[in-house]
Amino acid sequence: MELLNLNIPTWSDLGHWIPEAVLVGAFLAGLLGDLIVRGRRPWVPFAISVIGLVTAGSYAVAAMLHADPTAHSIMGRLVVVDGLATFFRLIFIFTGLVTVLFAWTSEEIMGRWRENKGEFYVLTTLMTLAMCVMAEARDLLMLFLSMEGVGLVSYVMAGYMRSTLRSTEASLKYVVFGAVSSAIMLYGLSLLYGMTGSLTFTGIRAGLMAHQPDPFGLLIAAVLILVGMSYKIAAVPFHYWAPDVYEGAPTPVSALFSVGPKAAGFALMIRFFYTVLASGNDPATGSTLIADFNWPLLVAVMSAATMIYANLVALRQTNVKRLLAYSSISHVGYILMGFVLLTGQGLQAVLFYLLVYTFMNLGAFFFVVAVNNHLKSEELEDYVGLGFRAPWAAAMMVVFLSSLAGVPPFAGFVGKLYIFTAVMDRQWFWLVIVAGVNSVIGLYYYYKVVKAMWLTRPAEGADTSPLKLHWLQYTVLGVLTVPTLVLGVYFGQFKALADQAIRLLSTGM
Amino acid sequence: MSMTSPLGTVATGLQAHYATVFVFILVGFVFAGIALGVAKLLRPSNPSPAKQSTYECGEVPIGSSWVRFNVRFYLVALFFIVFDVEVIFLYPWAVVFKQLFPVPGMGAIVFWEMIIFLAILALGLAYVWVKGDLDWVKKLAQRTAMTPAPAAAAEEEVPAS
Numbered sequence: 001m002e003l004l005n006l007n008i009p010t011w012s013d014l015g016h017w018i019p020e021a022v023l024v025g026a027f028l029a030g031l032l033g034d035l036i037v038r039g040r041r042p043w044v045p046f047a048i049s050v051i052g053l054v055t056a057g058s059y060a061v062a063a064m065l066h067a068d069p070t071a072h073s074i075m076g077r078l079v080v081v082d083g084l085a086t087f088f089r090l091i092f093i094f095t096g097l098v099t100v101l102f103a104w105t106s107e108e109i110m111g112r113w114r115e116n117k118g119e120f121y122v123l124t125t126l127m128t129l130a131m132c133v134m135a136e137a138r139d140l141l142m143l144f145l146s147m148e149g150v151g152l153v154s155y156v157m158a159g160y161m162r163s164t165l166r167s168t169e170a171s172l173k174y175v176v177f178g179a180v181s182s183a184i185m186l187y188g189l190s191l192l193y194g195m196t197g198s199l200t201f202t203g204i205r206a207g208l209m210a211h212q213p214d215p216f217g218l219l220i221a222a223v224l225i226l227v228g229m230s231y232k233i234a235a236v237p238f239h240y241w242a243p244d245v246y247e248g249a250p251t252p253v254s255a256l257f258s259v260g261p262k263a264a265g266f267a268l269m270i271r272f273f274y275t276v277l278a279s280g281n282d283p284a285t286g287s288t289l290i291a292d293f294n295w296p297l298l299v300a301v302m303s304a305a306t307m308i309y310a311n312l313v314a315l316r317q318t319n320v321k322r323l324l325a326y327s328s329i330s331h332v333g334y335i336l337m338g339f340v341l342l343t344g345q346g347l348q349a350v351l352f353y354l355l356v357y358t359f360m361n362l363g364a365f366f367f368v369v370a371v372n373n374h375l376k377s378e379e380l381e382d383y384v385g386l387g388f389r390a391p392w393a394a395a396m397m398v399v400f401l402s403s404l405a406g407v408p409p410f411a412g413f414v415g416k417l418y419i420f421t422a423v424m425d426r427q428w429f430w431l432v433i434v435a436g437v438n439s440v441i442g443l444y445y446y447y448k449v450v451k452a453m454w455l456t457r458p459a460e461g462a463d464t465s466p467l468k469l470h471w472l473q474y475t476v477l478g479v480l481t482v483p484t485l486v487l488g489v490y491f492g493q494f495k496a497l498a499d500q501a502i503r504l505l506s507t508g509m
Numbered sequence: 510m511s512m513t514s515p516l517g518t519v520a521t522g523l524q525a526h527y528a529t530v531f532v533f534i535l536v537g538f539v540f541a542g543i544a545l546g547v548a549k550l551l552r553p554s555n556p557s558p559a560k561q562s563t564y565e566c567g568e569v570p571i572g573s574s575w576v577r578f579n580v581r582f583y584l585v586a587l588f589f590i591v592f593d594v595e596v597i598f599l600y601p602w603a604v605v606f607k608q609l610f611p612v613p614g615m616g617a618i619v620f621w622e623m624i625i626f627l628a629i630l631a632l633g634l635a636y637v638w639v640k641g642d643l644d645w646v647k648k649l650a651q652r653t654a655m656t657p658a659p660a661a662a663a664e665e666e667v668p669a670s
Binding site for chain 1: 628636
């Protein structure tokens, strides 16, 4: 029997996978720890998760700084660790870590009557792991497995407050929509496998290039797969689950959802579309489509629809959490603009935007968590006067909202600038105009929150006592504010990281 | 690639395969349609309450057919599947292990891979056990500590299936 092509990993292969291995260990240890203390001391799994995430994070940072130019295929070529994976790994581990830290202070997770508090931290660790694998998948099986991994954990986390009707509803909606979109995507994957007889991304591309596929069949397969991925990143018209789920889920979980799985979805889309349906990764000429199917135009239309729809609906929201949900959908529209350009410049802008988006969006959601602890509400009218009740946190919220709106000295502006420039370079003028108009619309609803917090006079007899925030909340918000400010003026180094990630994106093998 | 049939070459490539499937679907619909349509034309229509009731092996039907199964059945089924698949997975592993054992360095890797896999599953078993999902009859009070149940309803009964 031929065993040579079994591709069993060796210890040196696994050396590139230390962050993931650490996360697996932290997940198992956390689960075991929670069982040993019988769920009575949630600090045990909390501490294990924090230690695991910090350790994995430091290994990931080391890998990033090392900038290994070769891509390493491991686990029988199911996953690849290259520049893209190294970059996204940092975003995921950072997101997981700050979510764990902030959840510790959240009443929605740690409130007196909540059950299974410790399991929240274990699940966040598992989710971080699944997202990392999503950014590394280079095989249809692993693609599906990692997406389902993220999905299944998400369903549980959305329904975390299981005695709350809103939360269980969010979970159920998420499961139903998730199952449908997975099924649709799976159908597309099976068509693609049928056409090329290969499961690996590069094998599929080789198959498509060797004998020109049936254009109609390829169109169907690619569109079905696109549906599954757009669902994950919540792009119009597959966004309908997002506002309900974000509103119903505990706010720390919404914060994680609005950043983590979204970034993971983008990582997967970049790898899939730029490996399977486009070839070449030349910084000068960009990539070329390999088959007669213009997916960039299709995605560009989706991007415009996402921006317009999400921004218009966000105008009418009175619930801050729902408003932020629509805002995060509209940001998907901006990011998709960079994705369709088939240039390295576009992808670099996408990565940089995702980095900036991680800081500002997490910050905005965490502010909602901190306020919810005291007010038990996310309605805009209850935010009136918050600027004077919690001045420091509200000031940081202004930074996050301004950055989300794309106002100049903040990081969001630089992110938008890079994306818009990249789009202009490819002469997609209509797309830039749509995006520009939408940025202005965004300004209105972001500043509606700022206005409520600082300018609107509270009603007679309203509670104006100062809010006392946990020190951990100030720390995490501060940690998120600093990059939101710094990346607005000093972005060269971080842009270089994104550039490096795309340069080292492995499309071969 | 061309497809030859008694009628000659019909179509080429992918279309031919899809055409076959399409013809199958079409024939299926037409067949069912004809069978039902002809029966409809020929049979006398003489409904009565007894005829229109659900057929339940000659018995008078009791209750709705939309029975809710206890969620515990799914839990046990899921649990069974996990360990069933584990055992199936062990067989090919054993074959590969036997061949790779003499290769220096490989034996250890392949052995520990499987041990880790089994340990993860064992942790799952421990989880289910500690959480009390292996007990068929659960104490209601144990599950919902936040709402103290009345003493009479403390024991939750498994519905007859």
